[in-house]
Amino acid sequence: MDYERLLTKQAKEMRPSGIRKFFDLVAEMPECISLGVGEPDFQTPWDIRDAAINSLERGRTKYTANAGLKGLREEICRYVHRKYNIPAQMDEVFVTVGGSEAIDLAIRALVGPGDEVIICEPCYVSYEPITTLTGGVPVHITTREENDFRVQAEEIEAAITERTKMLVLAYPNNPTGAVLRHEDLEAIAEVVKKHDIIVLSDEIYAELVYNGRHESIASLPGMYERTITINGFSKAFSMTGWRLGYAVGPKPIMDVMIKIHQSCIMAAPTTSQYAGIVALRDCDDDVEHMRREYDIRRKYCVRKLNEMGLHTFEPFGAFYVFPDISSSGMSSDDFCAKLLERKHVAIVPGTAFGDCGEGFARISYAYSIDHLREAMKRIEEFLKELKEEKNS
Amino acid sequence: MNGIMLLHCLENDARRSVTDLADILGETEKEVQNTIRYLEDNKIIVGYHTVINWDRANNDHVDAIIEVSAKPERSSGYDKIAERIARFPEVSDMYLMSGKSEFFVSVSGRTMREVSDFVGQKLAPLEGVQATVTCFVLKKYKSNGVILEFEQEEDDRQLVTP
Incomplete structure (x- = not known):
């Protein structure tokens, strides 16, 4: 068969995932100490698991409504209102298979051939390929360390053209851990309103903020009508494998997203949805417990990396630190490959999150403190060896 | 130093050495020692027990x-x-x-x-x-927050994920 002829041009031209490439490398060294995951190390809180078990025992095993269980959508409305001051009505939220599906739907609903989507890099890996698949054109903004990796309103304005349809904001950010300040959001909101574009705000890490509380851009005056807020259960409630997320936004957009969702997914997993109700309603304390643990580790990693000479900016969100490894004189790929080979520690090259991630690496602190201490010890040894080799 | 952070560390593992605690929390050993003494003197830490099955x-x-x-x-x-x-x-x-x-x-x-x-x-x-x-x-199935009788849950995460 000539598969090359059969596969579509767009699919073939999708950039291979940098994460995947590194995963394959790591897979050959299963005994390594990994700091490479993008998911929490905590188990899903027991109350949530219990709710899922209970739903199965009661035979809740059928499809739900396309938009999700009514009870869950009600909880989502209450939750985004009490946490992020987003004034969503029942018909302005729906349940997806993880935040990822919501990202896909939002881009497919709004971005057509030639439409430009502004993506602030480094960032999570899926915005660009989905944009490309729809025929849209990704326009990259490089966020810089001197701005704490916060995208600036001027940078957005400079990237806007007649064809700009959407701005993707992903804060707290994976991989940098950056969070936006109130004044950043205000300035961005002004630009977005002036040029009449839509914001896709991926707030999956909203519960993991260490210097106050997360603020949603949708809560700013005049922004709800032009913002699709995406959130989910994976990071906050440590529920990655449950594949449960949601989108919140203006009804006309949600209606179209649900229409696509009906065709390709039908409905999110029923068991997960029953569990999700309990997560949003009863688990604030569990989330707070996890956040506190992450915070100890976050401070530890930032301090250690800086002490050993890898300049690391202090991130206030998510569970990643993003050290500048350029002082090693190596590229991100080489640095990570060599660290893996010599010290059996897996961290992810910054380039996996956009070309501008060159010179950086992502370290996840979703690991026990003892695991982190061992890894940091090895990274320090590695840097020492590099230095000695340079000097000899 | 932040006594609450120290308590969280000790709550999970009372056997952590002062050196370890200082390393984790980014404090001097002396500072950690003084804080532990303060917490003990004020009966905030009232004992260190081993959970035995x-x-x-x-x-x-x-x-x-x-x-x-x-x-x-x-x-x-x-x-x-x-x-x-x-x-x-x-x-x-x-x-x-x-x-x-x-x-x-x-x-x-x-x-x-x-x-x-x-x-x-x-x-x-x-x-x-x-x-x-x-x-x-x-x-006894559970003691001081530790499950005694059931299988421990393992970390089954992939080594690298986005």
Whole structure:
């Protein structure tokens, strides 16, 4: 068969995932100490698991409504209102298979051939390929360390053209851990309103903020009508494998997203949805417990990396630190490959999150403190060896 | 330094050395030592215990929870009788409860006989104790937040994920 002829041009031209490439490398060294995951190390809180078990025992095993269980959508409305001051009505939220599906739907609903989507890099890996698949054109903004990796309103304005349809904001950010300040959001909101574009705000890490509380851009005056807020259960409630997320936004957009969702997914997993109700309603304390643990580790990693000479900016969100490894004189790929080979520690090259991630690496602190201490010890040894080799 | 962070670290593992704690929290050893002393002196840290699954230690060990009905006294209420009970070394935990009985008393001994002797000869005869109900522990599933009998849950994450 000539598969090359059969596969579509767009699919073939999708950039291979940098994460995947590194995963394959790591897979050959299963005994390594990994700091490479993008998911929490905590188990899903027991109350949530219990709710899922209970739903199965009661035979809740059928499809739900396309938009999700009514009870869950009600909880989502209450939750985004009490946490992020987003004034969503029942018909302005729906349940997806993880935040990822919501990202896909939002881009497919709004971005057509030639439409430009502004993506602030480094960032999570899926915005660009989905944009490309729809025929849209990704326009990259490089966020810089001197701005704490916060995208600036001027940078957005400079990237806007007649064809700009959407701005993707992903804060707290994976991989940098950056969070936006109130004044950043205000300035961005002004630009977005002036040029009449839509914001896709991926707030999956909203519960993991260490210097106050997360603020949603949708809560700013005049922004709800032009913002699709995406959130989910994976990071906050440590529920990655449950594949449960949601989108919140203006009804006309949600209606179209649900229409696509009906065709390709039908409905999110029923068991997960029953569990999700309990997560949003009863688990604030569990989330707070996890956040506190992450915070100890976050401070530890930032301090250690800086002490050993890898300049690391202090991130206030998510569970990643993003050290500048350029002082090693190596590229991100080489640095990570060599660290893996010599010290059996897996961290992810910054380039996996956009070309501008060159010179950086992502370290996840979703690991026990003892695991982190061992890894940091090895990274320090590695840097020492590099230095000695340079000097000899 | 932040005493709460220190307490969280010790709560999970009381055996962590001062050196380790200083490293984790980014403080000097002296600072950690001083804070621990402060927490101990102020009875915020009141002890360091080992969670033991005695069932696996091949050692005779019996736990019992005893409900104790007691009469309050003028002016001191339940505190005086509580103190008399709490001072017995056989008593490991004791609470004043709402509900039918006044106290819940946890008692450990080597044998059931030893525990029943304690109840019959020391606890029940106390003035102010009106009745006791002794419930022996048959099997311990969880102790101090640690699951004893069930399989540990493993970290089954992929090594690298986005």
